Amino acid sequence: MDRERLIRYLSLLVIGVAAVLPFVLEANLYLLNVLILMLIFIIFSSSWNLLAYSGQGSLGHAAFFGIGGYASTLIAVQSGLSPYVTIFLGGAIAAGIGVLIGLTCVRLKEWFLAMVTFGFAIIVQAITVSFLASLTGGWDGIASPRLVSSQVPGYILIEYYSILAITAGVILLIYLIFKSKIGMAFLAIRENEIEARVSGVDPVRYKLLAFAISAGLAGVAGALEIHYFGYITPEIYGIDISFWPIIYTILGGLGTIAGPVVGTVVLTILWDGLKVFGLTYERYIIIGAILILSVIFLPKGLVSLPDKIAGWWKRRQKKSPDAGT
Amino acid sequence: MRYAVLFIACVIGAILFAGCTQQTPSQTTQPEEIKIGVIVSMTGPASNVGKNMWQSAVVAADEINADGGVFIKEYNKKIPIRLIQGDDESTQQGGQKAVTKLITDDKVDILVGGYSSAVTSTYEQIVADHKVPFIVTGASSPIITHRTDIDTSYIFHHCPTTDSYGQYTTWFIDQVIRPAINAKFGFPDDRNLRVAIIYQDSPFGKGGLSAMNNTITNDKLKMEIVGQQSYKMGESDFRTVLTSIKATNPDVVYAVVFPNEMAQMLPQARRDVQMDTIFLVPENNDAPEYYKGIGNYGEYSIIESRFSPYTAPKGPIADAAMAFKNKFKDKWGAFPDMMGASTYEGIYIAAKVSENAGTLNKDAIRQALGTLSMPQMVEAMSDGTISFSKDFRESRFDLYMEQLIWDPTVNECRPVIVWPDALKDTSFVLPDWYKPGSA
Amino acid sequence: MGELEIFLQILFWGLYAGCIYILLATGLNLIFGVMKIVNFAHGEFLMVGAYVTATVFALTGLNPYVIILFSMVVLVAIGAAVERFCFRPILGTGKLNEIFLSLGLIYLFQNLAALIWTDKWQSIQSPYASISIPIGPLNVPLDYIIIIVVTAIILAGLHLFLKRSRTGRAMRATSQNRKGAMLVGIDVERMDVFSFSIGCALAAAAGTLWVVSGQVFNPYMGSIPAVKAFAIIILGGLGSIPGAIIGGLIYGVAENGAAFLLGGMWKDAVSFIILIVVLVVRPTGLFGESGE
Missing domain, CATH: 3.40.50.2300 (Response regulator)
Incomplete structure (x- = not known):
């Protein structure tokens, strides 16, 4: 119970810090830009984490990220609706397609599932630049309306707070899901599908539900990024985009709410911090080494670091009297 | 619930605060650089x-x-x-x-x-x-x-821009290659020259394709595009694409590609698929690695250029x-x-x-x-x-065409400028092995 | 050019393209069989193999087909180190951790290579580049024939090793039943090192053949072939070496067929369409056993 309360206060503190950060940074555009991209990737990583929580590790989450971006852009351009509305419509369309993709995946496990999701990202990209080229502009891409027009004074701050609010909302939603019956069902399926079925959980239904929610949230993240960039191209389906949520989530801690947040924040700071020193390839080498070391020594992610330190401290204290005698 | 309310209050407060503190532009000191x-x-x-x-x-x-x-x-x-x-x-x-x-x-x-x-x-x-x-x-x-x-x-x-790539290449084909082929094989003057295009599926490749199409239509040139094939950026195996292109019997092939791709495509075309035809590539290919990569298969092929490692317009x-x-x-x-x-x-x-x-x-x-x-x-x-154009703020390059000639002293091909007349070193040559296309 | 001739040509390009996939996929499958892991960074070993070949070629001017042995030896050493220091500590901590580790390795290898060899793309010319042999309606470059033969020899050698040698049999036993193998006194950790190193050596051989066939290489070249090899073993069935070979051939031919019929941009997508269709029908791949 105590721990629960600690976490609540801690997350409130994090949001508080995020809310006042722009003033500490004097609304520095570069840092705000880094923060906004970081928030978008927190949503994206959290959505991937939710799917992984139900035992389905996707290797092609960029498909949903991109579908959300394209759907939201096209709706906004064609109908003139505000991006504040269309990002959720884009998310809904991504969720719908997520269910369709999920249908082909329900029987698949682990690597098989990973490869099929990976393939879908490539197929969706091929469709975007071929059959849908007249709508999507093919490889040229199309302009996308900004979340807040740059004519509005302080638009970048409004965008930042909007995205911060959506991020907090998404994390709260995932928190509620994890604590609800649905979350229990996801966990049961992940641990043992047959036992879950015996105890009355329909794995197919819940797997599809996980796909829908995860794809929807990834779609919202993609739409946010695109409306922030003001331009969308098929590069959004890139393999690297699919890999980022995996890197962020596992570095932070798979299957935990804080994992994707911690992972994204830490890696963003490292990534852009190392850039200050003018490193080029060396930066990637350092990050690569950190990833390797982290998974070897902290297989449960950075969120397990406090426990690990506490455990180490306890062992040390136990040992030290022995050493004295 | 209390949690959510607190959070929303927090955000609203912050936004209000943001509205009040508008950024003032920084003072103007005399810059040192x-x-x-x-x-x-x-x-x-x-x-x-x-x-x-x-x-x-x-x-x-x-x-x-x-x-x-x-x-x-x-x-x-x-x-x-x-x-x-x-x-x-x-x-x-x-x-x-x-x-x-x-x-x-x-x-x-x-x-x-x-x-x-x-x-x-x-x-x-x-x-x-x-x-x-x-x-x-x-x-x-x-x-x-x-x-x-x-x-x-x-x-x-x-x-x-890709607009100029396609335009200059098309003009060159029309003014130099088409008459050369007609003269050598005794074709009538009004024969349509058969061009096939291989392009990278990207704004770069598509731009080259549409520029050539537009130039042919706008200038009413006696050329027709008999085949077009695209591939994904970073491809390394072009044999199948080339086989389809060869089946359309082109007189020349315009390849809107990157040098790392063309360095593989050209040997595959000349050696594996045995296309005895002239390949033309845009200016981004004119790099030392390209000459090394194509070996002798690049002989007599054409590079459009604006800056070459091995030549430059005289003067x-x-x-x-x-x-x-x-x-x-x-x-x-x-x-x-x-x-x-x-x-x-x-x-x-x-x-x-x-x-x-x-x-x-x-x-x-x-x-x-x-x-x-x-x-x-x-x-x-x-x-x-x-200088930059008034409408779209583009500077206008004078692209020139180079033909590659085998240089036994370096064991690589080297470029010579063959077009336009104002810049050229020597004239375009149709090699002996060249075979024209046919309908 | 007749339809038949075009068909034969495309089939041959597919066969040749399949060779590099098959070497990569067989290596991945061997590793999966013994260790039950899939290394997403396998393509980086292909890349290192390519650079080792090119470097030795530039320094010594040896016949590039001889260098294949050298690059395989180098990669055996690198593979053993990666297995010992990276994969062994995380064995059994979950599939997603393996992907994560592979991503770290990809960053590490690509950028180390860029530091050592710069990131300019390169290519070398085989000494036989200008020799072609007419076979029926086809005119086949000698290099491609050598590549197909070398691939066949390597696969036959691997087959003999697994069937006849003591170590090979122990490896097969480990891949069939790890606990059982431990009980009968097989040092399974040694088998892990062996399988990983051999897998890397096969990737190195693929790297040499890549370079010799005149394909260009740069530090980022490994990712796409690795993903395809991965898709192939999923298609063929995890752990099944015949599956890897047949999967590789299907991919080589299907990709080239799609490029011919649908256009080049469908080349990658079509292989995944095949994969998805096969997995919907048979969730464990063509030759995979049901369950793990």
């Missing part, structure tokens, strides 16, 4: 082009600073140039971060660089919003300055280009490439417009860019001057 932000891909898949662009920019800045810098009338003295690197990491997210950093942290006066149209078009918005003059020297898609959803009036394009351009190549080689131990050449010129353009404007005020610099007219440097320009 002209800050030029160079946006290039130093890491990621495009890094080999990006590094060359950066290194060329450094050579230009060193030259200008060795001369004491640039005279700015407002301060009544010469001030040096400082280059600040922005690494876009070959990604859209990386480009955003790099550009915002250059604009807001480093407060650059002018931006130069930009490679890959996909990356450039995502950060263009920020450049437009902050009204920083931007001289694009690497992205080839005309969309960069033609798009209308943002204000592109601060963005100037100093490298040939002052040749001397300037040679001087630049030597300086680059002394400093970096390698050859500059064409993206490097336009970036080198881009730094000189930035220096020239700062001098013309007499101030570092961004709007004045933009106006100076609009009215710029400076003599060509290492690349041939239309009318021998670098």
